[in-house]
Structures are given as C-alpha cells and as structure tokens.
Amino acid sequence: MDAALPMTSIDPRDRVALRDWATASRAAFLQPAPTEEALDERLAEVADHRLTAVRDVVGGEERVVATLRTFDAEVAVPGAEPVVVDAVSTATVLPTHRRRGLLSRMLTADLERARDGGLALAALIAAEAPIYGRFGFGTATRSTSLVVDHTHVRFRPDAPSAPGSLEFVPAGRTEDLARVHDRARRARPGGFPRDAAWWAAAGRRGEGRWLGTRGHVVLHRDEAGVPDGYVAYDLADTSTGRVAGGTATVADLSATTPAAYRALWEFVTSIDLVRSTRAADRPVDELLPHLLVDPRAVQTGPVDDFLWLRVLDVVGALSARRYLGAGTLVLEVVDPLGLAGATVRLHVAPGERGDGEGWLSPEVSTTGAAPDVVLGVGELASLLLGGTSAMALHRAGRLRCSPADAHALQRLFATPEAPWCPTWF
Numbered sequence: 250m251d252a253a254l255p256m257t258s259i260d261p262r263d264r265v266a267l268r269d270w271a272t273a274s275r276a277a278f279l280q281p282a283p284t285e286e287a288l289d290e291r292l293a294e295v296a297d298h299r300l301t302a303v304r305d306v307v308g309g310e311e312r313v314v315a316t317l318r319t320f321d322a323e324v325a326v327p328g329a330e331p332v333v334v335d336a337v338s339t340a341t342v343l344p345t346h347r348r349r350g351l352l353s354r355m356l357t358a359d360l361e362r363a364r365d366g367g368l369a370l371a372a373l374i375a376a377e378a379p380i381y382g383r384f385g386f387g388t389a390t391r392s393t394s395l396v397v398d399h400t401h402v403r404f405r406p407d408a409p410s411a412p413g414s415l416e417f418v419p420a421g422r423t424e425d426l427a428r429v430h431d432r433a434r435r436a437r438p439g440g441f442p443r444d445a446a447w448w449a450a451a452g453r454r455g456e457g458r459w460l461g462t463r464g465h466v467v468l469h470r471d472e473a474g475v476p477d478g479y480v481a482y483d484l485a486d487t488s489t490g491r492v493a494g495g496t497a498t499v500a501d502l503s504a505t506t507p508a509a510y511r512a513l514w515e516f517v518t519s520i521d522l523v524r525s526t527r528a529a530d531r532p533v534d535e536l537l538p539h540l541l542v543d544p545r546a547v548q549t550g551p552v553d554d555f556l557w558l559r560v561l562d563v564v565g566a567l568s569a570r571r572y573l574g575a576g577t578l579v580l581e582v583v584d585p586l587g588l589a590g591a592t593v594r595l596h597v598a599p600g601e602r603g604d605g606e607g608w609l610s611p612e613v614s615t616t617g618a619a620p621d622v623v624l625g626v627g628e629l630a631s632l633l634l635g636g637t638s639a640m641a642l643h644r645a646g647r648l649r650c651s652p653a654d655a656h657a658l659q660r661l662f663a664t665p666e667a668p669w670c671p672t673w674f
C-alpha cells in the first residue's frame with residue numbers, strides 16, 4: 250500500500266481545489282477536464298459532500314491522483330423508515346497510480362469514519378463488479394432492462410385502472426416529479442433520495458443524465474388532481490422511407506399506485522408513430538408483463554447488480570428493517586477488514602402484525618452462543634433488503650449452515666417486492 254502520498258479533505262467551495270479534484274476524477278473515468286460550467290454544476294451537486302484527494306508530485310507539480318466522495322443519504326429498507334447510510338461515489342485513481350493501494354486507503358479510512366460516526370451501512374454503485382467484494386460490500390439490489398413491442402401490447406381487462414389525467418411537464422419544472430419520486434422511493438426497499446441538485450441536473454434538457462435532446466416528461470394526476478406518477482422518455486426516429494418506426498426510451502418512470510403505473514405505460518406504448526419502447530434500470534419484478542394479454546410483448550434482461558451495501562454495524566443493520574417471517578437464528582458475521590464482525594441473535598417473534606402489512610419487529614443482540622449460520626459481511630449485505638436468495642448463497646457455498654437454517658434465513662429475509670434502486674449517485 251502506498252502510504253507515503255498525502256491524503257487530504259477537499260473543501261468543495263475552494264474552486265481551485267475542486268477543479269483539480271474534478272479533473273482527476275474525470276480523467277479516471279476517461280472524460281476531459283471540466284469546463285467552468287461543468288464545475289459550477291459539480292459544485293451544486295457536491296457542496297455538502299465529503300471529498301477526499303490523494304496528491305502526488307507529477308512533472309514538478311503537485312496534482313490530485315486519486316479521489317473519493319461520500320455523503321449521508323437514506324436508503325429504504327423493508328417494512329421500516331429509510332436508514333441513513335454512508336453513500337460512496339467518485340472512487341477514482343489515475344491509471345498512472347493504479348494498483349498501489351490508493352483506493353484501499355481512501356475507502357477503508359472512510360468506512361472507519363462512518364462506523365465510528367454510528368452509521369450501520371455504506372452504499373455504492375459499482376463501476377465493475379469485482380472491485381468492492383474485498384471491501385465487504387455485497388449486491389443488495391438488481392436492475393434489468395425492457396424492450397416493449399407496441400404492436401403486441403393489449404392491457405388485460407382486469408388491469409388496475411382509475412380515472413385520472415396526463416399532461417406534459419415543461420422543461421425544468423420538477424417539483425411534482427420530485428414529490429412523486431420521494432413517495433415511491435420510501436415505499437420500496439433500495440429506494441434512494443434525489444436532492445434538489447439531482448433534479449436540477451435532470452431538468453437541464455438535453456444535458457442532464459436523465460433526459461436526452463428529444464426528451465419529454467408526462468405527469469399523471471389522480472381523479473382529485475394529485476400527482477401520482479410520471480414518465481420521462483426520449484424519442485429516436487428509426488423510420489425507413491415511408492415506414493414510421495420511432496423508438497421511445499424511458500429514462501425514468503415512477504408511480505405510487507398500480508393504476509397510475511398502468512396509465513403511464515399505456516400512454517407510452519400507444520404514442521402514434523412509435524413502435525417500441527426501451528427502458529433500463531427497471532425492477533426485476535416489473536409489473537408490466539402481468540398487466541398484458543400477451544406478456545411476451547415485454548422482453549426482459551439482462552439483469553445486473555445496481556446498489557451495493559456494506560454493513561458497518563451488524564446489530565444496527567439487522568434492527569433497521571422489519572421482517573415478514575418469524576424465527577430465531579444466531580448469525581456469526583465474519584468481516585475480513587475487522588470493521589463490523591460480530592455474533593448476534595436475531596429473534597423475530599410471531600406476535601401481532603399490527604400495521605396491517607404483516608411486518609414484525611426484531612430483537613437483535615450480540616451473543617456468545619454457538620452460531621447457526623456463519624456468513625461473510627458481504628453476504629449479509631446481499632441478504633439485507635431481500636434481493637438475494639439465502640438458498641442460492643447456501644448452494645453456492647457462501648453460507649456455512651444446515652440447509653434447514655438456510656431455509657429459515659430465506660423465510661426471515663424475504664420481501665414482498667424485489668428491492669430496487671433506479672437512482673444513480
């Protein structure tokens with residue numbers, strides 16, 4: 250590990266320092282140095298974030314050669330209020346300085362800081378899947394892509410439907426969208442918040458990461474006029490000669506009721522001159538095929554990891570969610586980095602399912618008892634939101650326990666919906 254190079258915090262309001270930091274991080278992502286305008290936008294996004302830099306003397310000048318950005322954000326967990334996590338992003342090391350341990354130094358220092366500050370979890374989106382397992386992260390949500398052939402779309406007569414209205418939203422007017430998204434992201438494990446800077450970037454038509462040059466946003470309101478869903482889509486014209494053949498690309502679709510969801514998909518798939526729709530970063534248990542007479546109108550795949558979690562406090566992480574299954578298991582959680590390893594008793598009593606949805610609160614405490622299940626801290630992160638099968642991990646040799654205890658884990662951690670995070674950060 251290259252411990253000689255100094256690692257420092259960057260104040261995002263120090264424009265010179267921010268430019269050096271952003272120039273290095275963009276170079277590692279194969280992008281040119283930021284323009285002054287891009288720097289303004291970056292400042293708006295990272296003003297409250299923790300920025301780390303490693304510097305080296307390059308060609309007689311001190312330069313940033315490695316970066317890390319972290320900030321506190323909420324992640325939705327099963328059956329309970331969202332949990333504040335250490336969100337990790339912009340982990341970069343210049344190609345001239347790679348594989349000398351710089352990422353390891355920056356990330357472990359930040360994870361220690363977050364743990365000492367009382368956070369139970371860290372979260373990130375991995376650029377490449379092999380990078381973060383060694384740091385104790387595990388895949389917590391997965392996403393998939395869809396291609397919908399409009400010519401085969403017909404909604405079933407029993408598909409949810411309710412009176413409502415649709416309207417185009419002018420560029421940059423994101424307040425209603427933000428409110429819809431905020432309700433939706435709390436309701437499903439894996440949901441991640443979008444702050445004003447995120448929406449401002451999305452609202453810059455043609456430039457944001459959300460809308461392309463031909464982007465449109467359509468808002469759905471319920472019968473009372475309350476916004477309950479929206480879709481943001483681009484159009485590509487793939488016509489040949491006199492044959493119209495446009496493709497819609499859904500960049501974002503969020504709805505707080507099945508009826509609004511159906512109305513938005515029905516709208517997109519019935520736009521004149523548009524023959525198909527593509528959508529990425531969708532949940533793996535997307536509702537759309539179940540609403541159609543011919544579910545093969547929707548092609549699904551591939552499935553990829555999206556949100557990764559890192560448990561920093563085993564008792565805190567297991568206590569933060571609620572459970573549908575009841576049971577008692579002693580878990581020995583092994584952490585190769587020595588940050589969070591612990592043996593804990595997870596007890597979920599059958600009891601009252603008072604909230605009408607069936608969620609049960611756990612009792613979690615450290616114990617000296619012999620474990621029923623021995624698992625890595627990354628495997629626990631994969632199980633936590635219900636997005637990974639304990640039976641699959643067991644069959645893959647990643648849980649040390651009897652098949653019966655793997656089954657008990659599976660029942661405890663299962664969630665009614667697959668966790669989903671559609672927000673890049």
Ligand SMILES: CC(=O)SCCNC(=O)CCNC(=O)[C@H](O)C(C)(C)COP(=O)(O)OP(=O)(O)OC[C@H]1O[C@@H](n2cnc3c(N)ncnc32)[C@H](O)[C@@H]1OP(=O)(O)O
Pocket residue numbers: 277278337338339340341342343346347348349350351352353354373374375376377379380383
């Ligand atoms: C959350 C995010 O920000 S994701 C974005 C990640 N960044 C990028 O993809 C940008 C391009 N890549 C980079 O900037 C760098 O190569 C990084 C940040 C991925 C890795 O930085 P490095 O300083 O080279 O990592 P470091 O030297 O600490 O490596 C630690 C270990 O991870 C391994 N590792 C690092 N990167 C990778 C990778 N891309 N694939 C597989 N293994 C990797 C190293 O081999 C090393 O293994 P070892 O401990 O067995 O020797």
